[in-house]
Amino acid sequence: MALRAVEHSQEAANGLKEKVLTLDSMNPCVRRVEYAVRGPIVQRALELEQELRQGVKKPFTEVIRANIGDAQAMGQIPITFPRQVLALCVHPDLLNSPDFPDDAKRRAERILQACGGHSLGAYSISAGVQMIREDVARYIERRDGGIPSDPNNIFLSTGASDAIVTVLKLLVTGEGRTRTGVLIPTPQYPLYSAALAEFNAVQVDYYLDEERAWALDVAELRRALRQARDHCRPRALCVINPGNPTGQVQTRACIEDVIRFAFEERLFLLADEVYQDNVYAEGSQFHSFKKVLTEMGPPYAARQELASFHSISKGFMGECGFRGGYVEVVNMDAAVKQQMQKLRSVRLCPPTPGQVLLDVAVSPPAPSDPSFARFQAERRAVLAELAAKAKLTEQVFNEAPGIRCNPVQGAMYSFPRMELPPRAVQRAQELGLAPDMFFCLRLLEETGICVVPGSGFGQREGTYHFRMTILPPMEKLRPLLEKLSQFHAKFTREYS
Amino acid sequence: MALRAVEHSQEAANGLKEKVLTLDSMNPCVRRVEYAVRGPIVQRALELEQELRQGVKKPFTEVIRANIGDAQAMGQIPITFPRQVLALCVHPDLLNSPDFPDDAKRRAERILQACGGHSLGAYSISAGVQMIREDVARYIERRDGGIPSDPNNIFLSTGASDAIVTVLKLLVTGEGRTRTGVLIPTPQYPLYSAALAEFNAVQVDYYLDEERAWALDVAELRRALRQARDHCRPRALCVINPGNPTGQVQTRACIEDVIRFAFEERLFLLADEVYQDNVYAEGSQFHSFKKVLTEMGPPYAARQELASFHSISKGFMGECGFRGGYVEVVNMDAAVKQQMQKLRSVRLCPPTPGQVLLDVAVSPPAPSDPSFARFQAERRAVLAELAAKAKLTEQVFNEAPGIRCNPVQGAMYSFPRMELPPRAVQRAQELGLAPDMFFCLRLLEETGICVVPGSGFGQREGTYHFRMTILPPMEKLRPLLEKLSQFHAKFTREYS
Incomplete structure (x- = not known):
């Protein structure tokens, strides 16, 4: 800072103008x-x-x-099958190569058929390749024991971060004491605090209970919400399960409590579930918010608004660099969903290679496929x-x-x-x-x-x-x- | 809308709450x-x-x-060489295949060496793989007749849109009559109006002159600026050259006028140059703002702030789906550049496949390479x-x-x-x-x-x-x- 001051005075002495964009004049x-x-x-x-x-x-x-x-x-070595499928999609001449298993070729052909001009080089529609959205919906249905998932509620994204930021952006409004507040855990993954700062929304911290293995306690949610209502309008609740950075896996009972709380308090739920495949502890099991919500029946099932996020960067693939992910929105107002679609379209589409890897992640080789054993x-x-x-x-x-x-x-x-x-x-x-x-x-x-x-x-x-x-x-x-x-x-x- | 009203009254009749997120309550x-x-x-x-x-x-x-x-x-058929390089990077087993030319293999090995864990599946640093930033800088130097380009001023991005939005975001501040105004052409590419609306900045329109083949006239810039100063604080000027949707290619004299104007009026320049390889008309030639600015010498060369954008979606590759691009910032305040770096890091990194294709776009095969003739x-x-x-x-x-x-x-x-x-x-x-x-x-x-x-x-x-x-x-x-x-x-x- 001392150096900057010297530079400034030199510039002034030389009669030079200050830059247009400086720390003092930039977006606060x-x-x-x-x-x-x-x-x-x-x-x-x-x-x-x-x-x-x-x-x-x-x-x-x-x-x-x-x-x-x-x-x-x-x-970590990349899983072979998704990389084979992607290489085939990138360079379709390889479809004639004897070095690739048949199921990888069939998969690549199926994906290319669904792409504009049968090429990854074309833009996809903004929500992602329709066929891949359908595959994601079927994955969610399998994961959730058959509870239906509508492909039109799935938006593919540039990693999960992109989708999380989009949903937060829709929620942000108001000024002063009417500013949108968003409840996020402490400790949290700092994407949340960063996005809320960028959007000038109010970060409302609720503390996870370190003494109980970072459990989420509804009494603490209630405390945080009550205090927040003095100075902002809390409208959303973010939950990270399994936890980042805290590594806890929430129990089904806890998720039910959170859903009841969100419903009573009229909070839009954001469920960051990018680690859903990363559950290690004996007795721990991943329960999706969508499944629990639906099984709780009325009034929650048909009313509670939810966005659930997933990613190819984590799980067993760890394909971070390709930036693939998705969000499923549940019970979102139809007109708002249209607005979300519009907002996404300004950025044209998520990167197609990430979409391809996501497709394999959600529909891996079947037991009858030649790549099944190796993949598993x-x-x-x-x-x-x-x-x-x-x-x-x-x-x-x-x-x-x-x-x-x-x-x-x-x-x-x-x-x-x-x-x-x-x-x-x-x-x-x-x-x-x-x-x-x-x-x-x-x-x-x-x-x-x-x-x-x-x-x-x-x-x-x-x-x-x-x-x-x-x-x-x-x-x-x-x-x-x-x-x-x-x-x-x-x-x-x-x-x- | 009539239907929505009916739904609302039914919900009210059933004692159901309205959704948290509606058209009326969302981010305006x-x-x-x-x-x-x-x-x-x-x-x-x-x-x-x-x-x-x-x-x-x-x-x-x-x-x-x-x-x-x-x-x-x-x-349009994808250019072969970049796709070969990318397929090799995606699935490095292919490095042993006789079906790929040596230069594609060397290129893929060089890129993988520069990636975390030697894999596209790792995040790159947020500004992009360092080696690719260096290749971009060398491309710019060749393009601009040897004028130096610093790799640390290059930020790779998820298509050009991503970079454009980032730079606009840095510029946006103020409220009411102090809100940031940004001059954009009419007709414009609607990414600009969309981003300014999203950021609640003021769109200041300057008209291109249809009678003179969509020429940019400084008198019109001056008119737009003067009027805008009544109700906002204009801080930036966007120019699209070659023009989208208008297809004009600006003359060097026009670019000089624009730079003088921006300097005098203290406007940050955004040069959307994604069509720099797409110049067809006899007598038309692309002149980069960076080159013109530098050749104009003092005070412009060392003072005028500029961001120049490029993309792999256009040019001769047309690789839209991969979402690759970059911005070069010129004369940007060092502290602001750090802020930009920080902001970009929240989204982790641009997709690596787009970075690979960008690398090939900026450093195509040399005349001595086996792929040169086919590529050309x-x-x-x-x-x-x-x-x-x-x-x-x-x-x-x-x-x-x-x-x-x-x-x-x-x-x-x-x-x-x-x-x-x-x-x-x-x-x-x-x-x-x-x-x-x-x-x-x-x-x-x-x-x-x-x-x-x-x-x-x-x-x-x-x-x-x-x-x-x-x-x-x-x-x-x-x-x-x-x-x-x-x-x-x-x-x-x-x-x-």
Whole structure:
């Protein structure tokens, strides 16, 4: 900032005009946006990687990016069948190649038939290729035990983020005390806080109960809502299940409570269910909001508004880079749905390769197909390894003094709580840093391990956490967890 | 609306609550968004296609969608080399296949090396794969005769639309009479009006001069700016060159005038240059704003803020479905650029397949590469056919009485002006339709030809136009143009 001031005065001295677009004159809502998952700590990790490449000596030989749920960057091998289908769609000359199984070819031909000009290079309709929307609807029906799903309620998207932002955007209105409030969990995935800041909506925090494995408690929802009504108009409730960053899987009873609460309080429900395939803990099971809502019958089934999000970036595929996902809207007003369609059309269409991978994700090879066995084996191997890593993470962290980790029932992250000595907290404050940010920066500098401080997701005042993915390869994960625990012990000694 | 009223009263009678999210309670800015290119006329085209499939008799056998610049949907064959590279990246087993040329394999290996986990399935950094940003920078340097381009000023995007919306978003601030105003051409590509409506910014129209082949006149910019300053704070000027929907290619002198104007009036420049490879007319040449700006020297070169957009959806590739593009920012304040980086990071990254195709678009095979000859031949064939179609379109329309078409110097559209008889105008008004919308709907119903009325792009009061792409295959284009002209004659007779 000092440097900027000098520049400004020099410019003034030279008679030059200030820039049109400056920090002071830009969109203030954008300035307020924060996104810790790719924030300053990741910037620093990138710099460290560059220094390592340039031969600068460090106390570590590689940076481990455990900050983001990016499975393939951590070495997960792509599932073969979806990649085969996509390669065939991208370069249809391969349909004559003997190197591809018949079912991959049939699938690619079926998809290309449904594309404009029989090519992925054409725009699809804005909601996505109609046939793929139909396949998604059938997937949802199978998942939910036969409860009908209407393809016209499915909008394909550029990753789930895109769809989440679209639905939030529809909800945002009002000014001052009539501004739209949206209830989001604390801790949360910071896409939510970022989008609400960008739209100048009011973020209403409800706290998950760390003592009960990050359970969602309706009494806490009620408290948050009551307080929020003093200064905004709460209109929506976001739930992330399985939880990000917290890894809990909600019980059916809890989901029923949430639905009753949303209905009584007239809140539009956003169910972030992108980790629906990532459930590991024994006794845990994924229940979709759509299914529970429907089975609850009247008045909920036909009235409660819901948007449920899914993605190809997570699950067993981990195809983050392709940016595929969808939202299913339930009980949405028909005219609003038209408005949503219109809004989506301005951006033309979601990327077609992501649509293709989504199609395979929702309609995998059938038992009679030649690719069935391989696909199932690969899928199972990925999910089994994730389950083992979830267990290992919880176990190693809970052996470390001063660290306590709830079970990682689902998703891809641990969110352990750590004790930080008062002198460390004080030092952080002197540096103008959140105490857990201070810890994570020191961890990165000394070990090369990149994790995100809990302050980037929200946490109860005076508690400190970090989010670490469970994605590093098995042979690296245990040493990593131990190194992190040891660093915490050393850090604690240093500031005691 | 009548139906909705009945539903409401029934619900009230049943004691049911209204939905949380309705037309009345939703985001009013989203309601104001309009996007004609995929508007009601395209909805109707989709319905007609479905009716045809169901065997309903129509006066035509197929719907021709000349509403959107979607080359491959109209039968353009994808260029081989980029598709080969992408297929190899998607399914690296193919790197062992003898069916791919060596340069495609080398290129795919180089790209995969630059990706996280050497896979397209990993997120890239938010601004795009660093190596591809560097390739884009080198492309810009070649294009602009060696003027330097910094890869750190390049942000890859999900099509150009995504980048355009991001830059506009940064600029939007204020309320009431301090709201940000953005100058956009009339006629314009409706992404601009849609984004400004969504952001609650003020759309400031400047008119292109139809009498001078849609030239941009600084006197008109000045008029628009002066009037706008009464009710908003104009901060940015958008220019589309080559023009969409108007097809003009700006002269270097005109671009210099625009830059001087923007500098004097302190306007951030947005240069939509997605059709930079689509220049057909003899004597027309594309000049990038970046090049002109830099060659103008001080004070412009080092001060004038500019964002220039490009895309893989247009040009010779026409790879719309993959959603690839980029923006280069020039003279942007460093702190604002950081804010832009942060904002982009919330959406994680642009789709990697679009990044791969962009890489090939900006660094095609070199003369020594095995794929050079084929690539060049395919590229030239596409551009030569587009040039022939541009000429044919202008010619056939100008032979039709009551239709007048400026030369299609570039881009992919004609935007002819047509006379409509007063009785047709009156009939349209009775139906609550814009007169050219009425014409285009009748055209669609009777001939299956889908074009977009000029009212969706903006036009001078009392003039009527339509936008038609030049993309239908050559053998269909002439009959199509004649059919449209004949329909116009018939329509004119009918209402005279």
